[in-house]
Amino acid sequence: MNAARLSMITLGVADIAESKAFYEKLGWRASSSSNDSVVFFHSGTAVLGLYDRQALADDATVANDGAGFDGVAMAMNFASEADVDAAFAHAVECGASAVKAPQKVFWGGYSGYFADPDGHLWEVAHNPFVELDEQGRMQLPD
Incomplete structure (x- = not known):
């Protein structure tokens, strides 16, 4: 098994619908597997995902207190x-x-x-x- 690969990047966002519209304006194409809670965009060999920022923090069991540059x-x-x-x-x-x-x-x-x-x-x-x-x-x- 080769675990050294990038399959998906998930961005924690404040408003999924607004962020989806922004990325679609940029030219990204959402997958039909997207829904109101999560959006998946085709991106070559990786997937770009949009998910509620608080829900993503909760899922990872970390605090949602980052502001500005997240590194x-x-x-x-x-x-x-x-x-x-x-x-x-x-x-x-x-x-x-x-x-x-x-x-x-x-x-x-x-x-x-x-x-x-x-x-x-x-x-x-x-x-x-x-x-x-x-x-x-x-x-x-x-």
């Missing part, structure tokens, strides 16, 4: 700087908060950050050192 950022990688700019602008048009406009970064790439309606950080990036396959997945060396 996690998700990323969408693109083939070019122009694609990053377009994705960032689209996210802001869909209701995201601009956190850091796309720009050249210290590691040699190009990236920016936006936050979804619950403050979850998303990086949009172009990494010139990593190839993307036809589905947009990062191709890392072994």
